[in-house]
Amino acid sequence: MAARRDDYYATLKILLIGNSNVGKSSLLLRFTDDTFLPHDEVSATIGVDFKVQDMVIDDKKYKLTIWDTAGQERFRTLTSSYYRGAQGVILVYDVSNRETFKELDNWFNELNTYCSNKNVVKMIVGNKIDKERERVVTRKEAENYARANGTLFVECSVKTRFQVNEAFEELVKKIIETPGLWLKKEEVDRIPERTRNVSTNTRPNYCC
Ligand SMILES: Nc1nc2c(ncn2[C@@H]2O[C@H](COP(=O)(O)OP(=O)(O)OP(=O)(O)O)[C@@H](O)[C@H]2O)c(=O)[nH]1
Numbered sequence: 001m002a003a004r005r006d007d008y009y010a011t012l013k014i015l016l017i018g019n020s021n022v023g024k025s026s027l028l029l030r031f032t033d034d035t036f037l038p039h040d041e042v043s044a045t046i047g048v049d050f051k052v053q054d055m056v057i058d059d060k061k062y063k064l065t066i067w068d069t070a071g072q073e074r075f076r077t078l079t080s081s082y083y084r085g086a087q088g089v090i091l092v093y094d095v096s097n098r099e100t101f102k103e104l105d106n107w108f109n110e111l112n113t114y115c116s117n118k119n120v121v122k123m124i125v126g127n128k129i130d131k132e133r134e135r136v137v138t139r140k141e142a143e144n145y146a147r148a149n150g151t152l153f154v155e156c157s158v159k160t161r162f163q164v165n166e167a168f169e170e171l172v173k174k175i176i177e178t179p180g181l182w183l184k185k186e187e188v189d190r191i192p193e194r195t196r197n198v199s200t201n202t203r204p205n206y207c208c
Helices: 024-033 079-083 098-102 104-114 139-148 164-176 185-189
Strands: 008-017 048-057 060-069 088-094 121-127 152-155
Touching: 008 024, 008 079, 008 104, 008 164, 008 185, 024 048, 024 060, 024 088, 024 121, 024 164, 048 164, 060 079, 060 164, 079 104, 088 098, 088 104, 088 164, 098 104, 121 139, 121 164, 139 152, 152 164
Parallel strands: 008 060, 008 088, 088 121, 121 152
Antiparallel strands: 048 060
C-alpha cells in the first residue's frame, strides 16, 4: 500500500558539514528542489539553514530534516546544537581541492566531539566530479580514507545531478537498518510531549 501524504513512519535528521565552498548548500538545493544556482547567485551559509524533504523507502514515508551548516569558521555558532539528535552526517569535500579533503580529519574531530551517539551514520561525499580535469583527489584515495574511518562513500556532481539522490538514499537506508538510532512515529507519540526532542523526534536519550 502506498504511504499517505501525512503519514510519516519516522522523522530523521541529517547534517551537512565540510569546508566552505565544497557545495553543501548546492547539494541540499539539488536534492530538495532539483536546482543548481550559478556561481554569482550563491552566497556563503551563515550559521545554519535547513530544509525538509520526504523520502519513500519500502512503501514507508520518511521525513528528512536536512541541516546545512556554514563551512566558514566565522559563521559557525552553537555548533554543538547542530549535532543534537542527528542520525546521519554527510561530510562533503571538493575533489578539485585537496585542502577540503585534508580538512576532513578536523570535521571528524568536531563530529566526534559533539556527537556522542556512536551509531550515527556517516557518509563522505566527494563533490564536483564534473571538474574531472581539475581533480586532485582520486577516487581510490578517498575510498581508502572512508574505509579507514568506517563511513559510507559517494562521489557526485551537484552540477550534473550525478549520484546526488543516490547518496541521500544510501544514507537513509543505512540509518533505517541501524537499530536504536531512530524511532517510529507511533513510538515517538508514546513519549510524553514535554520530554520529546521536538526538532528531531528521536528518543531523548539518543540525542547526540
Ligand atoms: N563545478 C561544480 N561546481 C559546484 C558544484 N557544486 C557546487 N558548486 C559550486 O561551488 C560553489 C560553492 O557552493 P556552495 O553550495 O555555496 O558551498 P558551501 O559548501 O555550501 O559553502 P558555505 O556555505 O560557505 O559553507 C558555488 O559556486 C557552486 O555553484 C558541482 O558539483 N560542480
